[in-house]
Amino acid sequence: MSVQAPPTLVQLAMQRLMREEALAISSLQYLPRALFPPLFKEAFNHRQTNVLRAMVAVWPFPFLPLGTLMKTPHLETLQAVLDGVDMLWKQKLLPRKRKLQVLDLRNVYHDFWDVWAGTEDGDCSTETVRETQRGTGLHRYALRRRLKVLADLCLRFHLNEHQAYLLQWAQQRRNAIRLCCVKMQIWALPVYTIKKVLMVFQPNSIQELELNTGWSLSTLVHFASYLDQMRNLQKLLLTRIHKNTFKVLNTSLDIQKCITKFVSQFSKLNSLQCLSMNGVYFSSEHMKQLFRYLKTPLETLSITMCKLSHLDLNSLSQSQSLHQLKHLSLRLVKLIDLHPMPFHDLLQSVAGSLQTLELEGCWMVDSQLSALLPALSQCSRLTRVNFYDNDISTAVLKDLLHHTANLSQLTQELYPAPLECYDDRGDVLMGQFSQLCPELMDTLITVRQPKKVSFATCVCHECCQRCVYDLETRLCRCQQ
Known part of the structure; x- marks a missing residue:
């Protein structure tokens, strides 16, 4: 006791x-x-x-x-x-x-x-x-004359009472207070409210900005003038700005000018390191302009649920601002109709720096992945790869695994179950899955000593789970 x-x-x-x-x-x-x-x-x-x-x-x-x-x-x-x-x-x-110089309201x-x-x-x-x-x-x-107040803001639909009080308090004491927002998230907030917020904050204090809103093009362009002032912005996430914002075929000259004005603001973002575009589509010309405007090399590029053209891939492979990428994600970007060589060139250009590669749900086929293998084998700093949900045969998967012999820093590898594991309707053949995945694992073990590896089927439409093999077989609920 x-x-x-x-x-x-x-x-x-x-x-x-x-x-x-x-x-x-x-x-x-x-x-x-x-x-x-x-x-x-x-x-x-x-x-x-x-x-x-x-x-x-x-x-x-x-x-x-x-x-x-x-x-x-x-x-x-x-x-x-x-x-x-x-x-x-x-x-x-x-x-x-005065002793107190910095009041930090961030939950960090x-x-x-x-x-x-x-x-x-x-x-x-x-x-x-x-x-x-x-x-x-x-x-x-010790020598600050004004109190510095640090805050993160997540603005969803309207200001809550906590945010409204802080902003009003800071607005009334602008001569004594420096209100700095390090991380700002904006979800479907009226632009006039954003304007009121940015009049209180110092835009150059924002280091991370997430825009997830249904703004029209004209509103987006109006916001671009504030983006121009965010000179210390390091991370920018654009998520489904507007379902028609970046439709570019047969658009009017005015809409083209609006998009060009927004994209041109990237030339002012001299500290940008991470760019994520989720469900946002730029025309090939605007994509080319965007990466030409970037002044500093990006460390992270994530393009998700977007449609890319052959010209877009060319712009990516030729952009000097992407040649030092550490993290590249093209999740749910349909690549099946595109020639693989521009992507091969991009991988080759980042071979000395790339650490994570996310290609889940890209609909790649054997010929495309085979074309990438020479460049992929040179990416010696890779720690994580994800090839889930691509249509790859057993033979090409084995070839892929052989090409990873020099990738000794890999700590997590996610591969798709081979095409032979499905019937003509796309249903999983459990006998084939249970036989082929261990064979693939044995192939990898003969090449090097892997750490964390899994082979997985597509997500089941009924139970929303995968069948996974990672030295043992785990079935989705429908297959159990």
Whole structure:
């Protein structure tokens, strides 16, 4: 039977302070610096807003990572913290005398709370404190004249009360506050609301932007003027902007000009590293323009559920901005009707850098995959490949596996079950599946020592599962 250790004096003191708010607030000026973080966490967890308000006003550190504690938004807690900021800024202190310089509202991990929590008895050594300050670089914030507030925004249909309050508070204090949004997601939000949001934020603070909206072309072009200001944007995701936005055959000159104006903004994105287009189609000419406008090499390119032409593949293979790709995904992009050589050239150009290759659901056939094998075998840095849902025979799959002999860094390999595993209606022949997949695995083992490998059928239309072989056979529910 274990005996529970009695509470320490520090824990007893904090428990009393939490029970007596007036005492807690009056004691803050005498409270040791190292006790502020654990006391703040206690007040936060118990939603003692008066204590939080008073603690923020005398916060002894340059950095307050509030978002790490606030997993779900709570308006009264946010109001209390921002009231504390107001109290701090109303004090007649020189900027260099104010301790708090950065308020982080993002729900991201930060070791601040872990380090200041110290050991189990609540103690935190002086050496640990010094190491923490040195490691987190808090001195960088010491000379800021305005408080920097970091936030991520996911805007869905309308502003919630938490977001609306923060934006209104920041708008009214623009001379004292720098509100910076690092990651912004926009889902079907009216453009006038977006305009109000971007008037409060500094557009050049946005590093990740996701647009998933039903905007018309004219609205998209209006937004392009804000995209022009996002000079530090590193990641851009465009998801089904509008079902007719990028239809390009027989379109009017005005629509062509709208698309060209939007695409031209990519020339301003000097920090862009990741570009994802999901369900968005550009014309061959606009695709060529887009990759010509890019000023810096991309690390990640993802094109999903889009239709590509032969000219599009040519643009991809010839673009200098893609020659250092680390991650390439063409999931659900129909390649069956396209000549494979431009794609071969693209793989060859990224052979020295490519780490992941996603070709799931591309409808490739034997002749196309065979044409890619010489280039694929040179991609020696690959760690993951995905060829699920392509129409490949046993013979070509064996050839593919032999061509991976030099790909020693592969940690995950996903291959389709061969064509011989299906009947004329596309139903799985379980006898063939159980025989051919182990044969393919044996072929791979003779070439090198694989780590994580699986062969899988297409998704069953009835149960939405696959039959998978990865040294043992796992059947979909319909086949069990």
